[in-house]
Amino acid sequence: MKNFFAILGGMGTLATTNFLLELNSRHNPTKDQDFFNYILFNHAEIPDRTTFILDHSAPSPLPALLEDIEKINVLQPAFIVIPCNTAHYFIEELEKATPIPIVNMIKETVKAIPSNFNKKIGLAVSQGTLESQLYERELLAKGFEVILPDIVLQDKINQLIYTFIKEQAIMNLFLYEEILEEFHSMGSETTLLGCTELSLANSHDPLKRLPVIDAEKILLDRTFQLAQELKIRV
Known part of the structure; x- marks a missing residue:
């Protein structure tokens, strides 16, 4: 697959699903091939972002996010989007872990x-x-x-x-x-x-x-x- 992007989601899954539905509703392709090319990481098991921010003794989401970034790096998409506002608490660490541009939601x-x-x-x-x-x-x-x-x-x-x-x-x-x-x-x-x-x-x-x-x-x-x-x- 060429000319594709990556979505790092699952935080939560319903919100990620809504992101996809909204994205695909923004244009009206006439055939399957006109839709966008993308890969979705719906990593539902990422620890809760707010829980960690409020209590650093709780499991950190960062290792799971970095693991996903590492896998995305291998696939080499054109850019990465993360449809979770609170996950941007870790945006600097994630940006350092990839040469691929991450769209900063904030x-x-x-x-x-x-x-x-x-x-x-x-x-x-x-x-x-x-x-x-x-x-x-x-x-x-x-x-x-x-x-x-x-x-x-x-x-x-x-x-x-x-x-x-x-x-x-x-x-x-x-x-x-x-x-x-x-x-x-x-x-x-x-x-x-x-x-x-x-x-x-x-x-x-x-x-x-x-x-x-x-x-x-x-x-x-x-x-x-x-x-x-x-x-x-x-």
């Missing part, structure tokens, strides 16, 4: 926000992403005003990510909408969805009443652009 998301955007941005992310300030640092460096969830709101975000989506495959759109409403009541004029489980809920939300910046959708846009460029290579 940086791509913040870069996609117009520089003259002066609205307050609510931050809906996993506990691990919140504690490691992956998005907060990037947003503040660009001059954006960030609204962080309080303990009660973050607990609701954690419940949606883990209790409902990861553990039961339940989208719970009522809770999803409630989270967005609470950010809005705190002064947020848009909410950044910085967890692919939240992006999964957004994909299933038929209302979309409140504005969001969906990190997964921005990663999808960039992946689609790069994949299209591969298709036209001779």
Whole structure:
């Protein structure tokens, strides 16, 4: 197979599946051969990223991620995407382990926000992403005003990510909408969805009443652009 890319997923599997569905829905090929060439590492057994970030005595996801990168290196794809925000806690170590470009989900998301955007941005992310300030640092460096969830709101975000989506495959759109409403009541004029489980809920939300910046959708846009460029290579 030539002109292909790699997806390092499985964090979690439902979110990775949604990434693939969204990617393939972005164009309308007329035959099988017009779809993109890619390999998927759905490494479902990678230890939980947030658990490790909050407690470094817990199993680290890094060895498994590095093992996957090593295998991807042998296959030599054109680029790598990782549809998991919290996994970008390890992005520097992963980049050092490969000559293959890794699309940085965090940086791509913040870069996609117009520089003259002066609205307050609510931050809906996993506990691990919140504690490691992956998005907060990037947003503040660009001059954006960030609204962080309080303990009660973050607990609701954690419940949606883990209790409902990861553990039961339940989208719970009522809770999803409630989270967005609470950010809005705190002064947020848009909410950044910085967890692919939240992006999964957004994909299933038929209302979309409140504005969001969906990190997964921005990663999808960039992946689609790069994949299209591969298709036209001779």
